[in-house]
Amino acid sequence: MSVEGVPGIFCVQGDPCGAGNAAGACPGEQDGLQFGAYCGIVRTRVPGCKPYRDASKIIPTNDNEVEPLDCSNNAGGSVAVSVMGAGTYCAQQPVCAGKVFGACPGPESGLDATARCVRVQRHVWGCAV
Numbered sequence: 001m002s003v004e005g006v007p008g009i010f011c012v013q014g015d016p017c018g019a020g021n022a023a024g025a026c027p028g029e030q031d032g033l034q035f036g037a038y039c040g041i042v043r044t045r046v047p048g049c050k051p052y053r054d055a056s057k058i059i060p061t062n063d064n065e066v067e068p069l070d071c072s073n074n075a076g077g078s079v080a081v082s083v084m085g086a087g088t089y090c091a092q093q094p095v096c097a098g099k100v101f102g103a104c105p106g107p108e109s110g111l112d113a114t115a116r117c118v119r120v121q122r123h124v125w126g127c128a129v
Contacts, residue, residue: 001027003049004042008032012049019097019126022047022069022080046082046126076108083115084128096125 001012003026010027017024017039026037026049035052042048069080071090081091081104089105096102096117104115104127113129120126 001049003027003033003037003051006033006051017047017049019046019082020079020095045088076105077103081105081127083111084120084126086111086115086129089115091127096127098124101125
């Protein structure tokens, strides 16, 4: 899998971090990735892997790191989903992400209309308003 800002593809064990899985696994220390990576919000405002800067694994590469949205016990759904240009909201599973044409968040605080599942890149689906 890729790590933001680091050239190359890396191995990961377990369910990988990504859209719809903000608590997923990221690559550990390996060739080309000296200190490993953690799951955080990447430039595209979706969960993705970001590199640790040092061995302490405490300092993220982005000082403005956003805490993952907690969707437990949320009427909108149990999975945090990024909506292009709007933020992160809760949705039902299966969510619209990657190769899955699925659910997107409905109206809630900060999101006036139901997001739509749209093709954001060739063969890649994502939520947008």
